[in-house]
Amino acid sequence: MKEKINLPKEFIEARKPIIGKNWESLIKEYEKEPIRGLQVNTLKIDPKTFQQKFTTKIEPIPYTSNGFYIEEELKAGKDPLHHAGSYYVQEPSAMIVANSLPIKKDSIILDVCSAPGGKTIGISNQLQKSGLIVANEVNPTRAKILLGNIERMGIPNCLVTNFQVNQLRDLYPNTFDYIFLDTPCSGEGMFRKDEQALQEWSLKAVDHCSKRSLELLETINDCLKTDGYLIYSTCTFAKEENEDIIEKFLNHHSYQILPVPESIQKVTEPGVKTNNQQTTENCRRFYPYTGKGEGQFVAVLQKQEKQNGKSNIKSTIQPLTAQQKKIVIPALKEILIEVPDHIYQYKEKIIYFEKVDFPIPAHQVLCAGITLGTIEKNRFIPHHQLFTSFGKQMKNQLNLKKDDPRVIQYLNGYEIEAENIMDGWGVLLIEECPTGGFKASRGKLKNHYPKGLRIFSN
Numbered sequence: 001m002k003e004k005i006n007l008p009k010e011f012i013e014a015r016k017p018i019i020g021k022n023w024e025s026l027i028k029e030y031e032k033e034p035i036r037g038l039q040v041n042t043l044k045i046d047p048k049t050f051q052q053k054f055t056t057k058i059e060p061i062p063y064t065s066n067g068f069y070i071e072e073e074l075k076a077g078k079d080p081l082h083h084a085g086s087y088y089v090q091e092p093s094a095m096i097v098a099n100s101l102p103i104k105k106d107s108i109i110l111d112v113c114s115a116p117g118g119k120t121i122g123i124s125n126q127l128q129k130s131g132l133i134v135a136n137e138v139n140p141t142r143a144k145i146l147l148g149n150i151e152r153m154g155i156p157n158c159l160v161t162n163f164q165v166n167q168l169r170d171l172y173p174n175t176f177d178y179i180f181l182d183t184p185c186s187g188e189g190m191f192r193k194d195e196q197a198l199q200e201w202s203l204k205a206v207d208h209c210s211k212r213s214l215e216l217l218e219t220i221n222d223c224l225k226t227d228g229y230l231i232y233s234t235c236t237f238a239k240e241e242n243e244d245i246i247e248k249f250l251n252h253h254s255y256q257i258l259p260v261p262e263s264i265q266k267v268t269e270p271g272v273k274t275n276n277q278q279t280t281e282n283c284r285r286f287y288p289y290t291g292k293g294e295g296q297f298v299a300v301l302q303k304q305e306k307q308n309g310k311s312n313i314k315s316t317i318q319p320l321t322a323q324q325k326k327i328v329i330p331a332l333k334e335i336l337i338e339v340p341d342h343i344y345q346y347k348e349k350i351i352y353f354e355k356v357d358f359p360i361p362a363h364q365v366l367c368a369g370i371t372l373g374t375i376e377k378n379r380f381i382p383h384h385q386l387f388t389s390f391g392k393q394m395k396n397q398l399n400l401k402k403d404d405p406r407v408i409q410y411l412n413g414y415e416i417e418a419e420n421i422m423d424g425w426g427v428l429l430i431e432e433c434p435t436g437g438f439k440a441s442r443g444k445l446k447n448h449y450p451k452g453l454r455i456f457s458n
Contacts, residue, residue, distance in 0.1 A: 008201060011188070025289035029287075035293050039095060043124065043128070044086050044154060045433055054087075056072050069292055070089075100300050105127060105130040108132050109133045110172070113182050115143060117153075121155070133158045135159065143161075158369070169219050171311060176223050178228060181216060183233070183234055188295060189236055189295015193294060209241050210238070210244070225307055229303075236295065243271045243274050243283055244274050256304060268291070269290055271299070315361075317345070320343060327375055328350055334425070340390075354369065370385050388434050410447060411435075417445065421440045425440075
């Protein structure tokens with residue numbers, strides 16, 4: 001039995017009337033341990049194969065194609081399959097956001113507040129390698145965490161950015177087919193698992209978050225195409241941050257609130273009526289007593305109003321120079337079975353980026369597509385993302401079972417040994433999942449797994 005949560009008096013007075021007859025059910029759930037979850041990275045491994053490889057007991061989440069409940073404690077940081085990018089640990093209820101509507105292939109998508117990356121990974125599961133995801137995070141520290149997760153997952157069709165929302169509006173008017181706005185909120189839905197959210201809660205904080213959320217919605221609206229989809233979500237129960245925001249936004253804009261898939265309807269309740277009694281039934285509320293997980297709110301809106309304008313910025317992605325081609329192409333021919341098209345330079349990086357017609361500025365972009373490497377002293381030096389994204393297309397592969405002792409050696413940064421490995425650059429795969437690079441010489445594999453990712457365990 002979990003230790004009892006002492007809910008603030010103001011919270012009880014404000015939320016008990018909204019939750020109504022199910023209030024006691026919520027309190028009972030708060031006495032239980034939180035439910036954990038993960039989503040499988042289908043770019044690297046299919047969910048059925050993952051179930052066979054994963055030793056911890058897991059159960060499929062009904063409203064996702066790649067999500068699972070975790071029934072035991074999981075130390076992902078020391079799990080080789082986690083390092084291999086085969087899965088991402090995520091709150092189960094948060095997975096309803098990326099699964100709240102089917103996403104069309106080849107779409108251009110903006111994830112406004114993307115860090116640490118769960119929604120982006122969920123979107124990638126639907127897009128696979130088509131289209132483009134602009135994963136944005138305004139906080140520089142969190143943006144680096146986001147970048148690390150995108151690299152680990154090997155997502156090739158992603159732009160990781162660090163813009164303010166008003167900068168996105170100015171850079172990319174009338175650009176996106178889908179916009180996901182998981183807005184910063186008061187965190188009421190996380191009280192069971194986040195002590196800080198409980199301690200920092202106040203009605204004043206709710207009011208502050210409400211105003212900020214409406215500002216974000218109003219600002220980002222110009223970036224969405226006509227007939228595009230805006231997915232608004234929070235992890236709070238506060239009507240002021242949920243249904244009231246949708247009502248205020250719709251008072252000034254022409255959108256239709258769409259129903260979510262039936263599988264999500266089964267684990268959620270309809271949105272509550274606003275103060276003006278506007279019907280918001282198609283908005284959905286996830287409670288700990290409606291499904292396995294914490295609190296979540298989601299509304300899927302389709303834009304009806306006319307949206308004009310287009311981006312005026314010049315992309316700073318450039319073709320390779322003749323000298324760069326002489327260095328990069330032969331090096332990639334040695335490493336890869338087939339050298340792909342769409343290789344460019346972006347500042348000092350050599351990148352793979354298919355959506356070259358998408359304009360990319362020279363500032364506040366952490367990653368454009370796949371960073372293949374850099375040129376140093378007229379030599380091509382591979383980047384970690386080349387191995388995680390193109391690992392299965394590499395000539396030189398060492399595939400190890402997760403319990404092979406060399407896996408832990410490698411993840412700790414040590415040199416490992418292997419027979420029948422060609423000299424030169426290669427990739428280590430853990431259970432067929434590309435994990436990181438090495439440079440082989442006479443059966444000795446010099447470790448190129450980034451220092452910041454190593455386990456350093458005994």
